[in-house]
Amino acid sequence: MSGVLVGKRIIGAEAPVTVGWENVPRVEGGPVKQFVFTWFQPFMLFSLIAFWYYAPNDWVKPSVGIWIGIAFRALLFGLEWFFPRHQSWHITWKELATDLFYVGLGYTILETVDSFVGSDVMVEAIRSSFDWDKLAWFTGLPLLLQAFLITFIFDFGQYWMHRGMHNWYPLWLPHSVHHYITQFNINKGAVGNPVELFLIGLGIGGFFDFLPRAFLLAGALRLGIGVYMHLNVRFNTPGWWRFLFNTTEHHSVHHSQDFEATRSNFSGLYIFIDRIFGTCVDGEAEVLGQDGGRRMSIREQMLHPFTEGWKTARARLGRNAPVAAE
């Protein structure tokens, strides 16, 4: 495999990666199917934005947002079932149960842990002594700008956190588990070691929940853009969307078995952050995972950061240990 030169890096030398939009296949089928799969993403995004922008105050609460999120994911799950992007990513009962196990962890025990030691505690501590007038400049901005800024600040932080995970071994250890997924499905974003799930759960969302409408609009942006990252459906995504937003294609490159390709497309929502910092690779990959695509069991996913960390520490300490004098 020779790979393709992207900037100063060779992408796809170790494992198959398609580079360049002109080489990415399009949705096949009649004009109706083409139309639906071209405009689905923008339509859903603008519908979500319009809903939260105009919804009466009584509807503007997190529980409504949660139900919309569940309904939208259920719709996309149906699309995955009937229109899979790759047959090799088709959902199976075992994959579904594994993914939902991690979704469940996020809603239950990790939530409990977060309430004691996570960002909720820090945010509450700061908020309780905060002078609200200092935020008046922000709350006075147009709603959509507020929502964009909330998501952008969060995504900018996530970009560097994610890039750090790929460049600093102690952070790579918990994150590596997520890179052992061998296919994309709607809930695969939830799969990972709980240590990482806790780390990425550290957010700034709590700061903004006093701005219900702007906060929920930000949630709509996160859902309407970010939900496709791990989805097994092909869309004829418009060019402007691919330029601005992260897509399944971008994220599949990030999850490919090619080492250089995994060190690209770090942002969660806004791929233009990657473009600014020179880490964006436009393309897609079907063959995903680590160690040649070995699928990890849940047990190994739970233990991997600790067992690998222990092995590495022992190897380093062993190598540096002084040799006993004879």
Add this chain to the structure above:
Amino acid sequence: MSSAPPQAAVSDVVAPAASPTPSFIRSVDWIWRVRGQLALPAGQSPDTAIERLAPLFDEPGTSIQTSASTLAFIKKDPPAQDKLAVFDAGVLSVDDGGGSPVLRYDMSSRFLLACFLAPFMFFAFGQIGLAAANYQKAKAEAEEKTAKKPEKKKPEMKDPVLHPVDAFLGAPAPKTAKEMKAEREKKKKEPPSAKPAYVFTGIFAFLYVLGRILEEMLARRQFSRRLTASDA
């Protein structure tokens, strides 16, 4: 077949340890074991049947041991698209007795067992969450009672103002600071809930029943297709 575990491990599946399985385990092992039988097509010999089934186990992480009438397998980290990925080990044997040969299968799955236990785990998470929330609530109330009145009054939030652009586009007026404060106070008074944990308890109970039926049905269909395929 790659990453083959030691051959002795497959042998253990064919001829398990001599000590008998306790009757209690036998009565509940339907949770993680799938047993059944399929009639072989007329005139098919046991070794032909085993020969036809063997390619089904030609998957990474799978080891098999075959004889004229038996196929034993073990799987370690099977790929997601392996059609029998749910099962860790099993024996397929052709019983030629009685003039109508049948394929008997006996396969076990730790994943099915884990899925059976998952509802109990999520229920426990719910109870832990409730206990934690009650503890935090009690602690906060106790602190509120004993806390001295602050000398400086906490800064109050002013009513949010709708930007002229939003007003022009017809966005509803935002809630007043008083309304938001009332909502926050109401939320504080709500009793802790373990609803998400109970929802996942239900989801996994359903998933177990679905998987226990579906995976057996799919495995049986695979065996049947292999045995009857004309070009196999």
